[in-house]
Amino acid sequence: MNKIIGIIIGIVVLVGIGWFVMVRDDSSDTSDVVQDNNSNTGTVQNPTQARAPIVLADQKAIPTDTTAVVTGKVTPNGAITSYWYEYGTTPDMGKMTTRHMLGSGFSAISSPAYITGLTKDTTYYFRLNAENQFGKVSNGKHSFVTSSEFTPIVGKISTAKTLPATSITRTSADLHGEVLPNQADTQYWFEYGPTVNLGNISSFSSAGKGTATLPVAASLSNLSPSTTYYFRINSQNIFGTVNGVVLNFETSGPSNTAVPTASTVSATSVTDSTANLRGIVNAKGANTNYWFEYSTDSGFKASALKTTEKAAVGSGEIDVPVSAMASPLLSKTTYYFRVVAENSLGTTRGDSMNFKSK
Structure with missing residues (x-):
C-alpha cells in the first residue's frame, strides 16, 4: 500500500460556505506519464513548437456526500488539447469523466470537472489526464473521502457563445461573446x-x-495584415470547461505600407480668379490625405503660401488622380503649385509647376 506522505487540510470558500477538504497524495504514482513521441519536463522550452501537453501536479478535490469537484492545471503546448479525470474506489480507478476541450495555448489553464453518483463516506482515487496530437500525459494519483458533513455544491456548468468580431483593422480586432455563469464563479477567455x-x-x-x-x-492587437484569424470563446467554472464555436475574420490589407507618392500633373480651367489643380497620389496601403499648395512665390514661402482643403484618397496601392480648385486668384499673375500627400508614415510633395491666371 502506498505510503501517505502528506495530508493537506484546507478551507475552500465556495458560494460563501466553508469546505474542509482532505486530499491524499499517493506519491508512488506521480511519475505515471505516457507520451507518444515527446518528453515532458514540466516547462515550455520552445513556445513556438507544439508538443505534448503538461499536466501539473497540483490536483485537488472538493467532495460532498455523493459528488466531488476535482481540479488541476494543464498546459496545452500549442495543440488542441482535451482533459479528463479517471476515478474510482481502488487505485486502479476504472471510471472517467467527460472529456473537456482546453484549447491550444502555451499557458497553464485550470482544468476542473464535476463527478456525481459517488457513495458517501468512501475513499476515491482520481488522476488528471490530458491529450493532444503529440501525446497523452498523466501525472499523479490522489484521493479524497466523501462525507455527508459537506454541504452540496451550488450552481452548474457555464455556457459560452462566440459572436462575430468587430472593429477589424490591419493589425487589430475586437472579439465578442456571451457567457452565462450559472451561479458558480466563472472565468472566460478567447x-x-x-x-x-x-x-x-x-x-x-x-x-x-x-x-x-x-x-x-x-x-486584440499586433495582428498580421491581410490574414484570416480563427477564434472562439471559452468559459470555465468548477463544473468544467465550455468552448464556443470557432468563427473567423480577416484583417484588412495591404501586407505592407509606405510613405505615399505624389506627382503634380497640371493646372486646367484657368480663369482670372480660379484654376483646377491636378495631380496623382498613391496611398501605399495607409489612409492618406492630399491637398495642393500654391503661391506667387516659387519657393513657397510661408507668408505667401495658400492651400486647398485636405481630402481623403483612401488606403489603396494604386495611382489615383486627384484635383482641387485654387481660389481666389489674382488676375494676370503667375502661380506656382504642387500636390502634397500625407499618411501615418510620412508626407510627400510633388514637383513644382506653374500657370498664369487670365
Missing part, C-alpha cells in the same frame, strides 16, 4: 490564431457567478 488550431489566448477575465447572460469582449 483563443485565436491564423489556423483552426488557434494557438493564442487572450487574458483571463471574470464573468462573476450570476444567473444572467453577460456580453463579454477582448481586444
Whole structure:
C-alpha cells in the first residue's frame, strides 16, 4: 500500500460556505506519464513548437456526500488539447469523466470537472489526464473521502457563445461573446490564431457567478495584415470547461505600407480668379490625405503660401488622380503649385509647376 506522505487540510470558500477538504497524495504514482513521441519536463522550452501537453501536479478535490469537484492545471503546448479525470474506489480507478476541450495555448489553464453518483463516506482515487496530437500525459494519483458533513455544491456548468468580431483593422480586432455563469464563479477567455488550431489566448477575465447572460469582449492587437484569424470563446467554472464555436475574420490589407507618392500633373480651367489643380497620389496601403499648395512665390514661402482643403484618397496601392480648385486668384499673375500627400508614415510633395491666371 502506498505510503501517505502528506495530508493537506484546507478551507475552500465556495458560494460563501466553508469546505474542509482532505486530499491524499499517493506519491508512488506521480511519475505515471505516457507520451507518444515527446518528453515532458514540466516547462515550455520552445513556445513556438507544439508538443505534448503538461499536466501539473497540483490536483485537488472538493467532495460532498455523493459528488466531488476535482481540479488541476494543464498546459496545452500549442495543440488542441482535451482533459479528463479517471476515478474510482481502488487505485486502479476504472471510471472517467467527460472529456473537456482546453484549447491550444502555451499557458497553464485550470482544468476542473464535476463527478456525481459517488457513495458517501468512501475513499476515491482520481488522476488528471490530458491529450493532444503529440501525446497523452498523466501525472499523479490522489484521493479524497466523501462525507455527508459537506454541504452540496451550488450552481452548474457555464455556457459560452462566440459572436462575430468587430472593429477589424490591419493589425487589430475586437472579439465578442456571451457567457452565462450559472451561479458558480466563472472565468472566460478567447483563443485565436491564423489556423483552426488557434494557438493564442487572450487574458483571463471574470464573468462573476450570476444567473444572467453577460456580453463579454477582448481586444486584440499586433495582428498580421491581410490574414484570416480563427477564434472562439471559452468559459470555465468548477463544473468544467465550455468552448464556443470557432468563427473567423480577416484583417484588412495591404501586407505592407509606405510613405505615399505624389506627382503634380497640371493646372486646367484657368480663369482670372480660379484654376483646377491636378495631380496623382498613391496611398501605399495607409489612409492618406492630399491637398495642393500654391503661391506667387516659387519657393513657397510661408507668408505667401495658400492651400486647398485636405481630402481623403483612401488606403489603396494604386495611382489615383486627384484635383482641387485654387481660389481666389489674382488676375494676370503667375502661380506656382504642387500636390502634397500625407499618411501615418510620412508626407510627400510633388514637383513644382506653374500657370498664369487670365
